[in-house]
Amino acid sequence: MDKVVQKAIASDKRWRAVYIACGLLIVALTLLMGAFLLYQGSQTFIKAHHSIWEFLFTSDWAPLDKTGLFGGKVGAAVYIVGSLETCLLALIICLPFAIGSAVYMTEISPKIGEKYFRPATEIYVSIPSVVYGWFGMTKLVPLIKNIFHPAMGGYSVLAASIVLAIMIFPTITTVSADAIKSVPMSYREGAYGLGATRWQVIGKVVLPAASGGILTGIILGLARAIGEALAVSMVIGKTRSFASNLLSPTSNLTSAIAADMGNTAQGGEYNLALWTMALLLFIISIVLIVLIHKLANGKKDK
Amino acid sequence: MEDKITIENLNLYYSDFHALHDVNMHIQKNEITAFIGPSGCGKSTLLRCLNRMNDLVEGCRIEGSVKLDGTDIYGGDLDVTVLRQRVGMVFQRPNPFPMSVYDNVAYGPKIHGVTDKQELDEIVETSLKQAAIWDDLKDRLNKSALGLSGGQQQRLCIARALAVKPEVLLMDEPTSALDPISTSKIEELALQLKKDYTIVIVTHNMQQAVRISDKTGFFLLGDLVEFGETDQLFSMPKDERTERYITGRFG
Numbered sequence: 001m002d003k004v005v006q007k008a009i010a011s012d013k014r015w016r017a018v019y020i021a022c023g024l025l026i027v028a029l030t031l032l033m034g035a036f037l038l039y040q041g042s043q044t045f046i047k048a049h050h051s052i053w054e055f056l057f058t059s060d061w062a063p064l065d066k067t068g069l070f071g072g073k074v075g076a077a078v079y080i081v082g083s084l085e086t087c088l089l090a091l092i093i094c095l096p097f098a099i100g101s102a103v104y105m106t107e108i109s110p111k112i113g114e115k116y117f118r119p120a121t122e123i124y125v126s127i128p129s130v131v132y133g134w135f136g137m138t139k140l141v142p143l144i145k146n147i148f149h150p151a152m153g154g155y156s157v158l159a160a161s162i163v164l165a166i167m168i169f170p171t172i173t174t175v176s177a178d179a180i181k182s183v184p185m186s187y188r189e190g191a192y193g194l195g196a197t198r199w200q201v202i203g204k205v206v207l208p209a210a211s212g213g214i215l216t217g218i219i220l221g222l223a224r225a226i227g228e229a230l231a232v233s234m235v236i237g238k239t240r241s242f243a244s245n246l247l248s249p250t251s252n253l254t255s256a257i258a259a260d261m262g263n264t265a266q267g268g269e270y271n272l273a274l275w276t277m278a279l280l281l282f283i284i285s286i287v288l289i290v291l292i293h294k295l296a297n298g299k300k301d302k
Numbered sequence: 303m304e305d306k307i308t309i310e311n312l313n314l315y316y317s318d319f320h321a322l323h324d325v326n327m328h329i330q331k332n333e334i335t336a337f338i339g340p341s342g343c344g345k346s347t348l349l350r351c352l353n354r355m356n357d358l359v360e361g362c363r364i365e366g367s368v369k370l371d372g373t374d375i376y377g378g379d380l381d382v383t384v385l386r387q388r389v390g391m392v393f394q395r396p397n398p399f400p401m402s403v404y405d406n407v408a409y410g411p412k413i414h415g416v417t418d419k420q421e422l423d424e425i426v427e428t429s430l431k432q433a434a435i436w437d438d439l440k441d442r443l444n445k446s447a448l449g450l451s452g453g454q455q456q457r458l459c460i461a462r463a464l465a466v467k468p469e470v471l472l473m474d475e476p477t478s479a480l481d482p483i484s485t486s487k488i489e490e491l492a493l494q495l496k497k498d499y500t501i502v503i504v505t506h507n508m509q510q511a512v513r514i515s516d517k518t519g520f521f522l523l524g525d526l527v528e529f530g531e532t533d534q535l536f537s538m539p540k541d542e543r544t545e546r547y548i549t550g551r552f553g
């Protein structure tokens with residue numbers, strides 16, 4: 001008997017060591033990647049002597065593409081603005097639908113919601129982004145072209161934003177639905193007991209009480225949108241100029257990195273500038289993730 | 303005296319479960335009516351019939367009638383939101399909304415159409431005063447209600463209910479989660495409020511029923527076994543089951 005227990009403890013300990021090792025490995029890999037990005041991404045400023053101001057706030061993009069040769073222009077504002085505007089617009093398009101759906105599947109018709117709606121939304125998460133991009137390119141772009149007849153065809157900020165909106169919809173919807181579901185029943189009863197209608201209960205008690213969780217969903221969605229490359233690059237038009245309106249094409253950080261990273265000379269100014277763009281994306285993601293944790297902890301403090 | 307609420311031949315089913323059997327009761331204006339009985343006997347269920355909170359329970363079915371000032375509340379002549387404004391409710395666990403003290407009290411008047419800031423201020427102040435908690439809270443109207451003690455939260459919930467100017471106040475074991483001092487404050491409050499309101503209170507505590515109520519109903523397994531003057535019910539119960547329950551000789 002004793003031996004069995006000892007054996008169990010020993011194997012327990014061995015497994016624990018394995019788990020800890022795996023955990024440490026992941027932490028180490030993440031840190032290593034961060035450090036590598038930080039090193040590579042900062043070379044634009046250190047080795048090539050460009051200013052952070054130039055990179056972030058000017059739009060002259062003419063980096064030299066030869067190893068060790070510096071002196072071009074690395075203003076990435078077009079890409080940065082392209083990323084921000086498509087993400088924000090995607091959020092604005094997506095939010096009413098996502099919150100409406102979350103309310104529907106929790107408050108209005110929980111049975112249908114749980115049985116059909118949630119599984120359906122979860123399937124959307126697992127569809128590869130090339131499918132979204134392909135749908136955007138073959139259906140959405142022609143549609144925009146036929147409706148608005150923009151000078152440059154249908155490839156546009158609008159097309160990219162709609163594709164992104166569709167891609168982040170399931171994330172925001174499911175996270176919001178969970179947040180709404182976790183609002184205590186007693187709040188709803190309290191409001192109904194005062195003579196509130198269903199919409200007054202939802203709008204003035206349930207949604208405010210769930211707002212922390214909904215915000216988490218929004219940030220998760222934004223993190224997904226800001227990092228999405230393939231689907232966006234298929235419909236945004238990839239022209240290196242600011243979009244003058246929603247129907248004009250532009251480019252963004254991920255499209256530029258994905259398109260050019262493989263073709264640039266190692267250690268050249270162009271290559272380094274792309275690394276800096278990758279670093280910027282990394283920083284944005286980290287900021288968003290820190291925000292999520294802040295929100296989650298803030299809720300616990302209450 | 304005129305009935306405030308008349309309950310006639312009320313039967314209630316939760317799907318197949320017959321939870322209330324043929325209940326008849328007359329609840330008088332400006333009186334405190336207490337419901338007592340072992341847990342699970344249907345006290346909360348009956349209370350929640352009086353402002354149609356059972357509408358929220360799926361599969362709940364009601365036969366018979368409940369009249370408020372002579373109007374059948376299930377008859378379609380009275381909108382459920384108006385009914386709940388006239389018949390307010392305080393719950394077993396204090397359930398302030400996750401908002402400021404002020405917003406909690408102002409919630410009801412706001413949804414019923416009061417928008418004037420000064421009028422809202424006045425309603426908030428009078429309601430908190432009526433609930434005897436104005437002095438405690440007047441300096442923290444903008445603080446979250448979730449930071450208050452349990453007793454303060456419950457009195458805030460009473461103030462929130464009073465803010466929509468109800469005629470009847472339903473209280474479902476309002477002191478079961480509170481300490482003795484908070485409990486006696488709520489009891490005093492109930493006695494004061496009965497001047498202006500009709501109160502129905504569920505209590506697990508027989509002493510509480512004796513202390514504050516005018517009439518008491520004793521329930522057992524979905525039956526209203528006995529209903530009458532509180533003094534009489536506790537001193538000379540008519541039914542043997544009531545006697546066994548109030549003398550503590552019940553299984």
Ligand SMILES: Nc1ncnc2c1ncn2[C@@H]1O[C@H](COP(=O)(O)OP(=O)(O)O)[C@@H](O)[C@H]1O
Pocket residue numbers: 316319321339340341342343344345346347348359
């Ligand atoms: N929502 C519900 N669905 C089904 N049965 C219920 C529900 N609420 C209460 N019941 C049942 O009805 C009976 C009376 O409950 P309740 O009115 O809460 O009793 P009390 O308040 O006297 O303790 C109990 O048997 C309880 O299990």
Ligand SMILES: [Mg+2]
Pocket residue numbers: 345346347474504
């Ligand atoms: Mg109860």
